[in-house]
Amino acid sequence: MPVQVAVCGPRHCTEQDQADAQQVGKLLAQAGATVICGGGTGVMAAVAAGARAENGLVIGIRPNDSTEGANPDLSAVIVTNMGEARNAAIVWSADAVIAIGGSWGTLSEIALAKRRGGIPVITLNGWTVLDHDGNPLPDTTLTADSPQDAVDLALNGSR
C-alpha cells in the first residue's frame, strides 16, 4: 500500500497557505503518496485539488454526519459523525503529518501527532509552541521552509 501523508491546516487560510497546500498536494501525488485530509475548505481543499491535478489518491475524513461540506476533489470521503475527534483518525492513519498554517484545529492535530509519536510532524508557516520557561520544546516538530522541503521531510523522515 502506498505511503499515506496527512496534510492539515485551517478551514479559513491565507493565500500563501492555499498555494503551499496545493503544491504539497501535487508533490505528494507525484511521489505516489496518498493524501489524507479533513476534506473541507481552505488548506484541505487546496491540498486535495493539488493531488487530484496529478491523479493522486485523496481521502477526506469528515467531522459531520453527511458528505455536506466535503470538497469536490476527494477520491473518497469518510463520514465519521464524530466531530473533531476525527482529527485523531486523520493523525493515526498517517505515516507523516504536514501542517500548513495555524489554527486551533490544526494545532490539535499537531499535538495529537506528537502525542502518538514515531512519525515525522512537519510545520510550514505554523504556530510555535514554547515550554514553561519560554524555550522551544526539545522534542519539537520539524519546520519546513517550502512545500518541497515539507514533502521531503515527510517522505524521508529527516533532512
Place this chain on the structure above:
Amino acid sequence: MPVQVAVCGPRHCTEQDQADAQQVGKLLAQAGATVICGGGTGVMAAVAAGARAENGLVIGIRPNDSTEGANPDLSAVIVTNMGEARNAAIVWSADAVIAIGGSWGTLSEIALAKRRGGIPVITLNGWTVLDHDGNPLPDTTLTADSPQDAVDLALNGSR
C-alpha cells in the same frame, strides 16, 4: 465522487460468505462504486480482493491503532484507533450497506445503518431479527438471494 457501498461481514466467515463477498466486490468495482469495509479478514478481505481484481477503489476502516491486521488489497487504510466505534464511521460513509453472513459485529453495523436510516441495507445469508411478538420487523432490511441481487439492491435502492 463515486457511489460508496459498505460491505460488512464476519472476520471468521463461511466459504460461501467468502465467495459471495469476492463476487460482490467484483460487481461493485465493475459498476464504478467505491467499497468501504472494515479492512480485516474474512468477508472484509474477500470483498477487497474482489474489488481490487477489477481495479476498484477499496477503503479499509480499522479499529486498532496501526495498520497491523489490515488486508493487503486495500487502496487506503483509515486507522481510527476507536475500536468497534469505527463501525459507525463505516456505516455513515456509505450510500448503501451490504451485510454478508452473520456475526455480532456485523449485526451492530446493520443495526447502526437502520438507526441512521435513509439508505438501503441489504443482507445476504445473514441473521434474522424478530420483534417482541416474534414477527419479522415491519421496517426491515432487504434480503438478497445472490451477490448480483445484493449489488442491484445497493445501487438501485430497490428491486
Place this chain on the structure above:
Amino acid sequence: MPVQVAVCGPRHCTEQDQADAQQVGKLLAQAGATVICGGGTGVMAAVAAGARAENGLVIGIRPNDSTEGANPDLSAVIVTNMGEARNAAIVWSADAVIAIGGSWGTLSEIALAKRRGGIPVITLNGWTVLDHDGNPLPDTTLTADSPQDAVDLALNGSR
C-alpha cells in the same frame, strides 16, 4: 469503584418498557450500582428517574455536541459529539448490559456488547435474533422476565 451497569432502550418506548426501566433504575441504585445510559428520553429517562429516586449515581453519555436533550435526572453528562458511536462507549463502560424493549439503536448496543464479550447481556421484552437457519443463537443473550430478574442477572452474571 461501584459496579457499573449500562441500561439501554428506545427513545420512544412503550409504557411497559418505561415502567420496567424505572424499576430497574431503582433496584440498581438500591444495590449501590452506578447506572450508565444514553442520557436521552424513553427508557434512558425512565432508568435515570428510577435511580435518582433512590439517590443513585446515573451517568448519561450523549451523542450530540451539547447537553441539549439530556434528561434532568442525570448526575453527570458526557457530551461525546460522536453520534451513535457513543453506543460503544456505553457498552465498554459496563460490567453488565440490560436492554429493555427493542429498537435499532438498542440492538446496536446489544450487538456491540456481544461483540465485546465477557459480560452478561440481558434483554427484557426485546427483539429476538435468529441465525442463518432460523434457530436461536447458541451464544445468546440472557432473557429476563422481570426488572428484578434483569438486575439479578446483571449483578450475579447468571441465574
Place this chain on the structure above:
Amino acid sequence: MPVQVAVCGPRHCTEQDQADAQQVGKLLAQAGATVICGGGTGVMAAVAAGARAENGLVIGIRPNDSTEGANPDLSAVIVTNMGEARNAAIVWSADAVIAIGGSWGTLSEIALAKRRGGIPVITLNGWTVLDHDGNPLPDTTLTADSPQDAVDLALNGSR
C-alpha cells in the same frame, strides 16, 4: 445538574503540577462542581484525589478498552476504547477547561477546547502558543497564577 469542569494535564507531571491539581480538585469539589478528567496518572490522579477528599464527583474518561490504569479516586469511569479521541469527549463535556502543566496530550485538549469555543480555557504553568509572527495569540487562553485563580476563572468565566 452541577457545573462540570474538565481538568487536564500530563500523565507524568512535576510535583508542583501535582500539588496544584490536588488543590484545584479540592476547590472545585467545595464549590459543588463535577470534575471531568482523563482518569489516569499524574495531574489526572491528583485532581481526582483532591476532589474525592472533599466528597466531590469525579468522572474519568479513559482511552483504552478496560478500567486498567484508571486511578482509584474516580466516582465513575467511562471506558471509551477510542484512544486519544477521548480528549474531545472530555472537552465537549466541560463548562470550562483547566489545563495544568504541559504535554502534547494536554495541548491537544487545549486546542480542541479553543476549536470548540464558547467556554473559558485556563492554563496554569502550561506551554505557550505563538502565532506565525511570534506574537501571543489574540484569542488566547486565560493564564492563571494559582489553583484558586484557575478555579475562579473557570467558574466565573472571567476575572
